[in-house]
Amino acid sequence: MIWLTWRQFRLQAAAVAAVAVAFALVLAATGRRLADLATTYRDVFDHLTANDRHLFYAGIVVIAVAPVIIGVFWGAPLVARELEAGTHRLAWTQSVTRTRWLATKLGVTTLAAAAAVGLLTLAVTWWSQPLDGALSSTHGSLPSRLTPVSFAMRGIVPVGYAVFAVVLGATLGAVFRRSLPAMAVTLAVVTFVQIAVPTWIRPHLVSTAEQTVTFSREKLDGISISDNGPGSPLKLTVRTGNPGNWVLSNQTVDASGRAVNLPSWFASCLPPPPPPGSGNGPVKAQGPDTMDACFTRLNAEGYRQHLVYQPANHFWPLQWAELALYLVVSALLAGCCFWWVRRRLS
Amino acid sequence: MIEFSLDGRSGVSPYLQVVQQVRQALRLGLLRTGDQLPTVKDVVARLAINPNTVLKAYRELERDGLVAARPGVGTFVIRTLTDGSLAAHEPLRKELRRWLAKARLAGLDEESIDALFTSTFRDAQQEIA
């Protein structure tokens, strides 16, 4: 049965393997140099070329896309193809039970998917290590590895995505009995899950940390105006200690701990926008001293900033937790798939 | 070795056709004592008929004492139907030839001769029965 699975699978495996190997080679070629850069310079970011940055984001994209592609092209046709072509009437009347048939096909494909994506992720993680969260001394930065953009493409979580995508594809293929609808729906569901999990589930997988801080100029991250016209409330965001933290909530609270907007007098602390046509002249009047005075007044009136965040050292706990979540869901899906193929397809 | 053929439309069941063809071959001297009949496998592979049909035919021939089955070897002829019987009836054959010549002189064509003979033969059979 393993021979038959491999024989039916080898073309699809070769296609994915070719792309993966090509990408891995590119990474291998450039990775050495970056590792050396990181040990030499503190501000790695300024020494990166544009190609390096492109490759960084390419790595993110490749691993974001790999589980979806694998789920759609390996998983969905697994059962559906046989049902469409009618060859299940040949496969299920040899001396192999349906359970063993499905177990072998699903097992081999899932393992192959996990291995492929696992190796690719390993390569990209190793390559990106010096670059994650690299800050420039002037401006610009690369996302740190806890941010949703990077998190899903590092460590071991992609393996969970790949397994989930394959099992989901196979189950949908068995239910729809046609490859194309199964592929389309698998694509839609996996994409949705990839967006939904970091938004609603990931923040709660491991307990978060909280901080309540006073205001000062060093901690200030930015001031923004919510878009409701002049006179609308301002928002302050504050930095956490570690740039590698994943900030979930950055909220101004008053003395009793309730979330509030900034007081209206704060608007006068800001430098006025330069009148049009004045060019890049120096900003006058409200200088840093004024800002400090404003902050002191804020602190005195009892305003604080409440932060909820995942600290940087939660990276691995979050990875394991999310991997476990995906694997459990995959196991349940696999159970459904077996039940469907054994019972409902009779 | 003889070969069988099957007439699907004759209304005669397949196993009877096999029996008749063996008897005919014995009569004409195509099969002699000691000759082997085609194996069931060979007959069936040529005619695409049920092996049980051939087995039934061979069993009937065995019951009539014409053939004997040797397990593991095959089915062999043990008695023919000629016994020179056709030769012994040479006078009958001569008379028949004379009659045929008369029928042709009377203007009968082949089909009419055949029809005349067949209907007379049948009537005679019914009288006997």
Place this chain on the structure above:
Amino acid sequence: MTAVVRATGLGKRYRRRRALSDCTLEIPAGHVTGLVGPNGAGKTTLLSLAVGLLAPTSGTIEVCGGRPAADAEQLAKVGFVAQDTPTYPGLTVAEHLRLGARLNPGWDDAVASSRVRRLGLDPEQRAGRLSGGQRAQLALTLGLAKRPELLILDEPVASLDPLARREFLQVLMEAVAEHEVSVLLSSHVVSDLERVCDHLVVLVDSKVRVEGDVESLLESHLRLTGPRRDLATLPADQHVVSASHTDRQSTLVVRTDAPVLDPSWTVGRLGLEDLVLAYMEGTRAEAPSPVMEVLG
């Protein structure tokens, strides 16, 4: 007589229709049994139930003494050649044989390779490139080489040209003579079955109408032609299969074991095809839509 298939009250119902109803039959071992009936009668459903591709919604079926597709041992007892003889188009002939060898513990490689050689199939040819007849022969080889007790074939020669059809049946009969395998094959063309079957099951409109040994079926069914007659006046041991009447004449097909003594009937024998047609006509007459003339 051991039964190779035993069905009791077997039925298969889909959401809106009944594919098979109340089917009770026993198919004997050591014979070639034909399953004959019009399209849509339920032949494929019955065979799929026997092979385990479908599960019954009512009744039971037992094949070679076990529940179909219950486990690997049961699957090894039954070989199946499905309708349109499915094969993997991308796999070569040799790879199909390898498939058989890997998936069947009872695989006889000598039988398989000698058959492929005699058929003249190129082992490296992809199955998708074979002709219909060659694909059918390949599927038959796969079914035979696993040395089953029962080989089931669903309309194996329906889409084959006459020569391929003859060759297929020749190979099948030779295998039956050589390996003593029981065969159950279905067809909606009776003449295909007449030569090869010695046992028959007639399936019309999802029900078994008659089954039995072909010779005894042909002996027990008679065509009676005579003056117009009310069916109720017939003796009890004559079961009417089909009847057609003109204003003066009745033609009946009856099933009876006793001789017909009534001198007003002209008695004739039936061919197998006419017998099956009689059952098909008789079934149609039972349907309520056409108006039946009342005799009186």
